[in-house]
Amino acid sequence: MLAPQATPVAQPAVAPSPAPVSAPAGLQQWTDAAARLQSQTPGPARTEPAAPESAPRTAPGSQVPWRIEDEKSGSKFAVKVGRGVLWGVVALAAITGIRSWFWAPAPPKPAPTKVDSGPQYPVQEAQAVAARFARSYLTWDETDPQARAGALARDVPRGTDTTTGWNSKGRQSVLVVLPSTVSVVGDKRARVRVDLLVSGPAPADSAPAPADKDKGDNKDDAKKGDSKKDDAKKDAKPAPATRWMGLEVPVVEASGRVVVTGEPGIVGVPNGGPSVPAPTAKSNDMEFSDKTRGVVEEFFSKYATGESGSVAAPGASIPALPSGMTLGTIRNWTVDEGSGTDRVGTVVVSWNVGGAEIEQTYRVKVTRVSSAQAERWQVSEVHGGFTP
Incomplete structure (x- = not known):
């Protein structure tokens, strides 16, 4: 008997797996890199149902560490602005110096004001x-x-x-x-x-008055000699x-x-000057005046003879007076109140010059001079005139 032939069993039709959607060329390299990084990272073992082979193997979006952003997004703009500000601060610090940010420089001295008064008259x-x-x-x-x-x-x-x-x-x-x-x-x-x-x-009004005309013939005869003298005076020039x-x-x-x-x-030339304020009274040291009177008298006795250097203080330069002057007397010598090694006083001196006696006033400074053995006062300066 012939064995019955096996009836072929119909195989279910297998749908062709859809072709994977190819990513853009620029994006594909980033996606592949993300997949490789995820496969290299160990994690807990999980039992998952086997996915049909036809299902495309894609990594969840939350696990992808890279993301493409638009260059025009707000975050990119903020980054660019921040970088610009940072470089601006660096440039400003290089120009002005960081020190000037914390210590204010001293204000510049004002330039002297120049007043243009125009050309001066010669x-x-x-x-x-x-x-x-x-x-x-x-x-x-x-x-x-x-x-x-x-x-x-x-x-x-x-x-x-x-x-x-x-x-x-x-x-x-x-x-x-x-x-x-x-x-x-x-x-x-x-x-x-x-x-x-x-x-x-x-002047004409200062000329000598003419002689009076004598009265009487007898008087004219008696004064013939005097008339000749009067005629000589008239002929003489004033x-x-x-x-x-x-x-x-x-x-x-x-x-x-x-x-x-x-x-x-x-x-006209003024006959006198204007009035001036009254001088200020000064206190005098009478004890010191008496103590140094001999010093001043000795100096002025040598002053007119050109020998003042022998009695003046060391280093003093006092020129001699003109020749022909001799000392009369020291009328007055008073020293102002004060202290120290220099004292100033006023002296009134009479000089004999030109057959007359004249009175002069001087301001004199005396200086204390010390040595190993003694101490004394000597004249160091002399100024003519007294200014109250």
Whole structure:
């Protein structure tokens, strides 16, 4: 018998496994790296049902340590801003120095203020020109009128007539010239005050009065000898007289020099000065004054003879007085209250000079000088005049 043939059993159809979705080329390398890292990390054994082979093997998303972020995200922008701020701080520290952030530098000293007062008037030149002109202006001699004109021409503009203002009579000379204040009146013009001591004929009112006419013939005969003497006095010229005169000279600065611009004017000289405050009274040390009076007397006795160095303090330099002076007396010597090795006092001295006796006041400083054997006071400075 023929054996029955086996009926073939139908096999279930196996669906083809879906082809894995390929990731982009840029993303695939990061995904593969994540899978390799996860497979190398040991973990607890777990029993899981076998997944069909057709199921794609993908790692859970929570286990992937890498993640792609958009370059335009907020976190990336914040990182870039932070880096920019950090580099800015580093650059600022390099420029200004970190020390200046904690210790404020000292404030700069203010620059001195310069006041532009404009060009200054040449006062000294104006005084020199005015003094020379004043001497020429007040000096004249009727025997040589051209000498005055030539002297005036030095200090006036070219072409100025230097013969005006004088009638070519008389004789006068200038002994002393003292330029004084310069008053600027504007437009480079000024007025200079000059004081002069002039010598010339005595004023008319000081001339001797003429002799009275004798009455009677007998008296005329008796005084024939006296009349001859009177005639000699009339013929004699009066002695020259000296007097101070003030002159104000107008000047102007032109072309780099100062010149006289017009006729000057004679003005008066003050007869006295203004009142001044009363001097302040000073206390005197009478005991010390008596103690050092001999020191001062010894010094002044040598002062006029040029031997003051023999009695002055070491290192003192006191020039000798002019010759012809001799000491009269020490009228008064008082020392101001004080202490120390230097003391200052006032001495009144009378000198014999020129056949007269004159009184002078000095401020004298005495210094204590010590040696191994003795100690004494000696004069170290002398100043003429007393300033209360």
